Amino acid sequence: MTRRIGLPLLAATLLSSTPLAAQVATRPAIFPAPTELTLGADTMTLGRRVTLVAAPGTDAATVALAAQILRTAGVETITTARRPVTDATQPQIVLGLADAALVRTALSGTAPDTVREGYTLTIAPATNTVTLAGHDADGLFHAVQTLRQLVQRPTLPALVIRDHPAMPVRGTIEGFYGKPWTMAERTRHLDFLATVKANTYVYSPKDDPYARDRWREAYSAETLTQLGTLAAAATRNHVDFVYAISPGPSVCFSAPADLQALRTKFDALRAIGIHRFYVALDDIEYKKWNCDADQAAFGPSGAAAAGKAQAQLLNAVQADLTRRDPKAPPLIMVPTEYYDAKDTPYKAALRDNLDPKVVVQWTGTDVVPPAISVPDAKAATKAFGRKTLLWDNYPVNDYAQTTGRLLMAPYARREAGLAGELTGILSNPMNQEAPSRVAVTGVLAFAWNDKDYDAERTWQWSARELAGGDARATDALLTFFDTQHMAPTFGSQPWQEQAPRLHALLDAVRTALADGDAGTRAQAIADLTRAADDLVAAPDTIRAGVADASFTEQARPWLDALALWGRALGQTAAGLAAADAGSPAAARYFADAQRLATDAAAVRTIPGATRFDGTIRIADGVLDRFIADAPGLIGTGAR
Template identity: 65%
Template sequence: MKILSGGLTMLMLGLSTTFAQSVQQNNSPVSPATLPSIFPAPVSVKLGKGAVVWGNSAVLVFSADTDPEAVKIVRSSLKMAGVQNITTTTKLPSVLDRPYVVLGTGKSALVRTALKRTDAALDTHAEGYTITSEVTGGGVLITLAGKDADGLFHATQTFRQLAQRQVVPALEIQDHPAMPIRGTIEGFYGAPWSMTDRTKHLNFLATVKANTYIYSPKDDPYARDKWREAYPAATLKELAKLVETSRINHINFVYAISPGPTVCFSDPADLKALELKFDALRSIGVHSFYVALDDIEYTKWNCERDKETFGPSGPEAAGNAQSFLLNALQANLKRKDPTAPPLIMVPTEYYDAKESPYKAALRKKLDPQIVLQWTGTDVVPPAISVRDAKAATKAFGRKTLLWDNYPVNDYGESTGRLLMAPYAKREAGLSHELSGILSNPMNQEAPSRVAVTGVAAFAWNDKAYDAERVWHASARELSGGDARTTAALLTFFDTQRLAPTFGSQPWQEQAPVLKAVLDQVRDAIASGDVQARREAIAGLIKHADEFANVPDIIRAGVADSSFAQTSQPWLDAMQLWGKAFQLTAAGLNAADQGSVAAERYFASAKRFAADATAIQTIKGATRFGGAVKIADGVLDTFVADAPTLIAVD
């Protein structure tokens, strides 16, 4: 490792190149230290003096009680940075002759000593952490200090990003999450994720500093239709593996049950059945539970006993009945596990903040500890403001946990789409009005990571959130840092940028980047300027070639092959659209030169476009299958219009 300092001389320490070197900054071939990009954005990052260039030696310093997974991540990050000789110790020497990485929580005297040596204070917020790196003579001291075990784990994820840089500046990071609950709820209709998908997703959530995963697949019969029945031993064993993966990744695994269609709220037997189900899950390590009462009727009772107990059916009676059952469950949870997180519920009226008898009943009767979910101003809201969240707080009598129905694609308006627009139109400041945000992802796990990265980044630091920059960061992660694959992914994302709602007006438009290119070509042709037209067509030919190559670049370069597998119909369709695009560009070029070959090019483009339009989604993968859509309304319109733009004699 080399250390770039502001000193005036070069001092070689040690007899081996594995030791640290102090290098005169002005004469160094390495570029100056620069502020790193970290996602989610930290609360504070301050540059110090000097920087570190990774070499092949480092020492890890940690106590016996340090999270083994945190140590593993740091070690792996150093290896990826090219550091081959990594040794460990439990003591920090007074004089450093090489790079030392100290990690642990603020409870550790070792960590407190390291922070003191760099004049840094520990971030004291829950899940908070402090990272310092400082050039000290012939060595460098890097400290990863967590307020708690979760904070330390988050610190290692930031370190992983820092270690990807060739030059790591001396700096101090103070960081903690704005919202206490951040993650996903597997709550979509249609084909559920496989256990492999879920494992990959939990590993991914760790990298974006999420802390919650709710297991709520709509077609798990033992959580819905057969909720009173015990899980088969084999299924419980598989769930136990997910719970352990969650624990390793510092993710709170929440088990959700959906008894609403058949439950008798006042029946002690049904309360007992729910408690027994929770006991079984608790035996495999689950400590957090959830009751879903969405998408059910509350205008009729499931049993006469409820009518006798709560009166005639209706919204207010439903709120009273639900509160009665959930309060009993919450009390039971606290008796059996006093440290367990509060029960979470999703109400029957989950999609607006309007005052109603049902909400009033929950506000008055539901235990205030119970966390309540809310989807915003609609089932799929086009935007969510601070004012909206305040209205929900008033209506439900508590801060709500936002169930954000993005990027879920299990409804009719999303048919044929992957939803991969940036996570946007959520107002900064929501962290003051919400208890957290959970994204409802797509049936396609790996493509869902694009939007979920944004959700996690917003929930971590909504004030510093930049939707476009985080969108680009998600592409870099999926590409494994390869620039060519990153560019290809962003082009692909652009063709899937339309974000629909339950109405006719989408909340994000389709393919704005591609549209800008095509609009510029239209304008150049319409201007009548020969030179401008020819330059625009030449640029279009290049752009079409790049577009056509995107699917192959993604298939070969994406870090997780499951992204290409679940996106296969869209990549196949894009390849055909790419050929149609190339032929359209060739047709415009021929037309501009007065060649009759233009007609053949346009005719071939039309055939490829028809073939692309015929490609269907994977059967059974989503709730609604249908024709795959690629930059619809943009590329198809241009291909159709192109033959009319330039007359051929």
């Protein structure tokens, strides 16, 4: 695991008198992985003073963010200038759109990236210049996020980065059942999305009554103000705020009054700064009409009739959006048959009747798919008559199989090359916002650059980000994440195994006890004791090292249970050591271990925090099984 230097040490390194510029250039770890990175031979440091040169017309907020990042990295004095300095001893940051004259000059012949949201970043030690050139304002913002990662190193290597997203849409959809996020949690989530170069957040909590059951009713003035503030936070983070409404349970597709109700709802949201909309038609009864008028308009109820009726309503909404603003982003919808890619009468009716501008979401080969391949996505393109926007139901934990779990495994089993068949990916996160970031980081890194995505390295980076670069907290988080590795599906087999690191260790202990000599057995028991100590220590290390208190609060019962399970494993190791020595104390240690395991297994989720309350799962099927089996692994006879 690559250790990222902590900010206090980084600042001391940057400001020291050691001639760091003579150090060897090494390739920086940037997440998401850049499309293209070419490393040079030299390095530079920023030091105490930096000149910041922004091209005319550069977004002031982006310039301010760059300055904030530099100060966090230890720069004490930032001088602003209208043109680059000629003194090569003075470090400078030049930023702006790539077509600005001074930015083109600073690029020194480097051809800029020309893709939407793309950027070019160069570090030129010979002139002591870092240049950030955005293809557009979003691209420049992404370049500053890359700068944030680069300046966490003690030296900056000579390099050229040309980078842009593989998928046009990348983000999250707050689309789970159960307790919605608070406005404060959503704001923190938008700030997080900016750091991983996401560009979309869909507001679609199933338990917002004014977005689903009471969708025709207006929001209160207070709620509108809160949504407006949230939309402004999204804009600040270069994230599209998308408002989703779910009229399906009661809508009359042919009723002009219901179409007008949608227009009225969207008008109120448009007035507070929300300009992108979504109609969700998932999880509804679609083979039975909600009104007699639909029977008259579309004939007997059924899947094909539902597809045609839905298309008519959606087309009218799309036409209204275009009429109001010809440049408005297209409407997004999720169909009632949002899973698999089999052709059906419903999909055929939607394909034949739905305006091609409307974006269709699809959850993959199942509601919670164990894997998604390029052929799967091609089949969905054919079934829906357009490339789909993937709604990936990971790491959402609002279904029964996830009771007692946080889903924090690496994002995996999505095939490189999907960018060619999808318009993007939206992750459906957990009710627990901060713990969701672990998996969501992987989703968004994959969406940015699926061909160079490394699940394990991205997983480790997400831990370092939560830990603020602290190595001990990072290791503790990875220990915790491993106990929350299982990824269930709606089927019988999980699509990610539980606790693979711990499982490997415990299997090695079993093998050593079964086949090893006295020294091998003693070493295995010592390894087991260290692992138990790590489990016991991890919760306190995480609480002390993770700056965002929302993570430790939302994960509180899991951390409490982890410490208890660690103590149970420690007593198990003591029991094995005693048994290996022929001591009668083994039975007492094993009894203590079982008591602690029983206490740990009884820890419950925070009431109401998740759709299904229940007992906490920690490395279940791995840790509990080993503790139960341990008394039979070594005979109690004399040695």
